[in-house]
Amino acid sequence: MCGIVGVVGHGEAEGFIIEGLRRLEYRGYDSAGMGVIDKGGALHRLRATGKVQALADKVPAALGGSTAIGHTRWATHGAASDDNAHPHKAGRVLVVHNGIIENFKSLREGLAAQGRTFTSQTDTEVVAHLIDREMQAGSDPVAALKSVLPRLEGAFALGVMIDGETGFIMGARKGAPLIAGLGGNEGYLGSDPLALSGHASQIMFLDDGDMAVIRPGRIEVFDARGSAVTRKLVPAETSHVLAExxxxxxxxxxxxxxxxxxxxxxxxxxxxxxxxxxxxxxxxxxxxxxxxxxxxxxxxxxxxxxxxxxxxxxxxxxxxxxxxxxxxxxxxxxxxxxxxxxxxxxxxxxxxxxxxxxxxxxxxxxxxxxxxxxxxxxxxxxxxxxxxxxxxxxxxxxxxxxxxxxxxxxxxxxxxxxxxxxxxxxxxxxxxxxxxxxxxxxKALEREGEIEQLAHEIAGHPTVLYLGRNQNFPLALEAALKLKEISYIHAEGYAAGELKHGPIALIEEGLPVIVIAPHDALFDKTRSSIQQVASRGAHVIAITDPEGARALEGEAARIITLPKGSQLTNPLLFASAVQLLAYHVAVYKGTDVDQPRNLAKSVTVE
Incomplete structure (x- = not known):
C-alpha cells in the first residue's frame, strides 16, 4: 500500500524525503507529497499526482529543512488528485496516513458540525482536525495525539508533524506496519526499512497500538493504553544497494x-x-x-x-x-x-x-x-x-x-x-x-532468449489460456495471474482434465494455449489435452523437459525445453519460464512492469 517516511534533525530533510519516497515507489501509489520546515522555520506543504519526480520538481531550491514527513498515496477515499494527496493539514497539524479510518464519516460529521472545513475527500483529514482540535483546547501535541488515537477505528499507520516544531515528529500504528529509527543525531519514521537504509543505523519495529515520538537521537514509545514502554532497537541491516x-x-x-x-x-x-x-x-x-x-x-x-x-x-x-x-x-x-x-x-x-x-x-x-x-x-x-x-x-x-x-x-x-x-x-x-x-x-533462466521471442508472438492476443495437471494446475493459475498483472492481457488457468467440462468452448483458431507439461506420471494425459486443443486450431506452446520435448515434437507449435527436475523442483523451474514470459510480454507492450496499474505490493487493508 502507501508509503511513509519522516525525519527530524537532518541537514537537508527535503532531499532525504524524496530519496525515501523513491525507494517506496514499489509499494504502488498514485500521488506523493511532503511537509517540510525550512531553515527559516517556515512550513512548506508540497503535493503532486503521478510519480515522485512530479513532487521533486515542486521542491524549492536550498530549503535546508531539518524536519519533514513524506508520503506516497494509493487512493482509497477520494480520487487521485493534489487535494487528496498527503500530507493533510488542519491548523498547525500535518498528517500522513496508510490504511483506512473506518469511522471517518461520523468523525467528519461531528467536526463539520463544530464549524471545521474540509478540503479533501479523504478519511485522513479528520485525523489532522482531531489533533488540531485537542491542541486548540490546550493539549500539547503528544497529549493530543494520545487522546485522538482511541477514537480511530480501522487499520492505520500515521506520521504527524507540527508547524513550528522542529524538534520532533510522531508516529502511531494499528494494524499497519510502521518503524522508527536512529542514526547519529537524527531520528526517522517509515513504513518500510528500505526507506531508511543507509541513514538509520538502528531501527525499531513498533508493536500494534504503539505511538512513538521521534527526536534527534531518541525515540519515546507509548503503548495502546498510553503508558511509556521500551521497544527493542535492532541493527538496520537492509542495504539500499538491494534496491538498485x-x-x-x-x-x-x-x-x-x-x-x-x-x-x-x-x-x-x-x-x-x-x-x-x-x-x-x-x-x-x-x-x-x-x-x-x-x-x-x-x-x-x-x-x-x-x-x-x-x-x-x-x-x-x-x-x-x-x-x-x-x-x-x-x-x-x-x-x-x-x-x-x-x-x-x-x-x-x-x-x-x-x-x-x-x-x-x-x-x-x-x-x-x-x-x-x-x-x-x-x-x-x-x-x-x-x-x-x-x-x-x-x-x-x-x-x-x-x-x-x-x-x-x-x-x-x-x-x-x-x-x-x-x-x-x-x-x-x-x-x-x-x-x-x-x-x-x-539453466532454466538461460532459455530467456527464446521465451522473449515467444512473448513478442503472443503480446497482440487479447486472451491466453494456461493448462496444467496435478501440481501444475495451481502453477497455471499463477502463470495466468502474472500475465494479467503486468501485461493487462486477459488470461485464465485451467486444470487440463477439465477441458471438456466447459473451457474447451473457448478454443478457437490461433488462440495461444500454454501448457505446463513436464514428463511426469501424468504426461500422457496432459499430452491428450494438447491434442484436443490443437485439433481445434489453438496455437499450443508447451513448456516441458527434454523427454517431454521429444514426445511432443510435431504436436505443439512451440516448445520451451527446461532442465529435468523432480516432483518438488519442477514447479520452481517452470515458474521461472512463466514469469519471464509475462515479463517480456509486458516489456514489449510498454506497460509499467514494476508498478502495474491499480496494484500495490503489500495489501494492508481489505
Whole structure:
C-alpha cells in the first residue's frame, strides 16, 4: 500500500524525503507529497499526482529543512488528485496516513458540525482536525495525539508533524506496519526499512497500538493504553544497494534472475546438506496433526495450493487451502490437531493477518511463512518459518514465490519423515533434489532468449489460456495471474482434465494455449489435452523437459525445453519460464512492469 517516511534533525530533510519516497515507489501509489520546515522555520506543504519526480520538481531550491514527513498515496477515499494527496493539514497539524479510518464519516460529521472545513475527500483529514482540535483546547501535541488515537477505528499507520516544531515528529500504528529509527543525531519514521537504509543505523519495529515520538537521537514509545514502554532497537541491516536494478531494466527482471541465489539461501536454511536431511523445527510436530490448513492471498495462495500436493503425497497429510479473504468470513470449522499455515511475503497482509488471528483465537497452532521476520504476522504466530528472499521491489511476486515454494517443499519433506511416510533414503533423495534446484534454475533462466521471442508472438492476443495437471494446475493459475498483472492481457488457468467440462468452448483458431507439461506420471494425459486443443486450431506452446520435448515434437507449435527436475523442483523451474514470459510480454507492450496499474505490493487493508 502507501508509503511513509519522516525525519527530524537532518541537514537537508527535503532531499532525504524524496530519496525515501523513491525507494517506496514499489509499494504502488498514485500521488506523493511532503511537509517540510525550512531553515527559516517556515512550513512548506508540497503535493503532486503521478510519480515522485512530479513532487521533486515542486521542491524549492536550498530549503535546508531539518524536519519533514513524506508520503506516497494509493487512493482509497477520494480520487487521485493534489487535494487528496498527503500530507493533510488542519491548523498547525500535518498528517500522513496508510490504511483506512473506518469511522471517518461520523468523525467528519461531528467536526463539520463544530464549524471545521474540509478540503479533501479523504478519511485522513479528520485525523489532522482531531489533533488540531485537542491542541486548540490546550493539549500539547503528544497529549493530543494520545487522546485522538482511541477514537480511530480501522487499520492505520500515521506520521504527524507540527508547524513550528522542529524538534520532533510522531508516529502511531494499528494494524499497519510502521518503524522508527536512529542514526547519529537524527531520528526517522517509515513504513518500510528500505526507506531508511543507509541513514538509520538502528531501527525499531513498533508493536500494534504503539505511538512513538521521534527526536534527534531518541525515540519515546507509548503503548495502546498510553503508558511509556521500551521497544527493542535492532541493527538496520537492509542495504539500499538491494534496491538498485544493477544491469537490469526493471526490478522484476532482476528479481527473476536472483531466484537461484534466494532459493539456495532458503533451502540451506532448512536442510543439512551433509546429511541430506531436513532440520527439525522446534515446536513443530506433524506426527499428530489431523489436518494442515494453508491460507494466503494471490500468489501466496497459489504457492499453498502447489504444496497441497506435496503434503498429501509425501506425508499423507490432509490439507485444506483457502484464500484469506474467504477463510476469515466463512465461519471455518477447526478440528482437534489442526495446524494452520499462513503465507505472506510482507507479513502485513490484512486478510491473512486477521485469518491467522481467527485461528489463534480457536486455539490452533499458527505457522507464519513470511519474508519479513519482524512483521506483524511473524510476531503474532506460534512459529515463524522464513523464506529469506530479501527485499522484493517489483509488485508482481517472483523470487518471493519460489522462496515460498522452496520452504514449503522442505516442510513437506519434514512432515513426511515425522509421519513415517518417507524413509531415510527417500528423504535424502528429496533433499538432494532441492539442493540441486538453484543450479537447475540457472539453466532454466538461460532459455530467456527464446521465451522473449515467444512473448513478442503472443503480446497482440487479447486472451491466453494456461493448462496444467496435478501440481501444475495451481502453477497455471499463477502463470495466468502474472500475465494479467503486468501485461493487462486477459488470461485464465485451467486444470487440463477439465477441458471438456466447459473451457474447451473457448478454443478457437490461433488462440495461444500454454501448457505446463513436464514428463511426469501424468504426461500422457496432459499430452491428450494438447491434442484436443490443437485439433481445434489453438496455437499450443508447451513448456516441458527434454523427454517431454521429444514426445511432443510435431504436436505443439512451440516448445520451451527446461532442465529435468523432480516432483518438488519442477514447479520452481517452470515458474521461472512463466514469469519471464509475462515479463517480456509486458516489456514489449510498454506497460509499467514494476508498478502495474491499480496494484500495490503489500495489501494492508481489505
Amino acid at each position: 536494478k544493477g544491469n537490469h531494466r526493471h526490478f522484476m527482471e532482476k528479481e527473476i534472475h536472483e531466484q537461484p541465489e534466494v532459493m539456495g539461501r532458503t533451502v540451506s536454511h532448512y536442510v543439512d546438506a551433509f546429511e541430506n536431511s531436513v532440520h527439525e523445527i522446534a515446536g513443530l510436530d506433524f506426527r499428530a496433526a489431523s489436518r494442515l490448513i494453508i491460507v494466503g492471498c494471490g500468489t501466496a495462495a497459489y504457492a499453498g495450493e502447489i504444496s497441497r500436493y506435496w503434503f498429501g503425497s509425501l506425508a499423507r497429510l490432509a490439507v485444506e487451502v483457502d484464500i484469506a479473504s474467504e477463510f476469515r468470513y466463512r465461519d471455518p470449522v477447526f478440528l482437534p490437531g489442526d495446524i494452520a499455515l499462513f503465507i505472506s511475503q510482507s507479513g502485513e497482509t490484512a486478510d491473512t493477518l486477521e485469518a491467522m488471528r481467527l485461528a489463534a483465537a480457536a486455539g490452533v497452532q499458527t505457522l507464519a511463512l513470511v519474508n519479513t521476520p519482524h512483521s506483524t504476522i511473524a510476531r503474532e504466530a506460534s512459529l515463524v518459518v522464513p523464506t529469506l528472499a530479501g527485499p522484493e521491489i517489483g509488485v508482481a511476486s517472483t523470487k518471493a514465490f519460489t522462496s515460498q515454494l522452496s520452504a514449503l517443499a522442505c516442510l513437506a519433506v519434514l512432515a513426511g519423515r515425522h509421519r513415517g511416510h518417507l524413509d531415510r533414503a527417500q528423504e535424502a533423495g528429496h533433499v538432494a533434489s532441492l539442493l540441486a534446484s538453484p543450479g537447475l534454475m540457472v
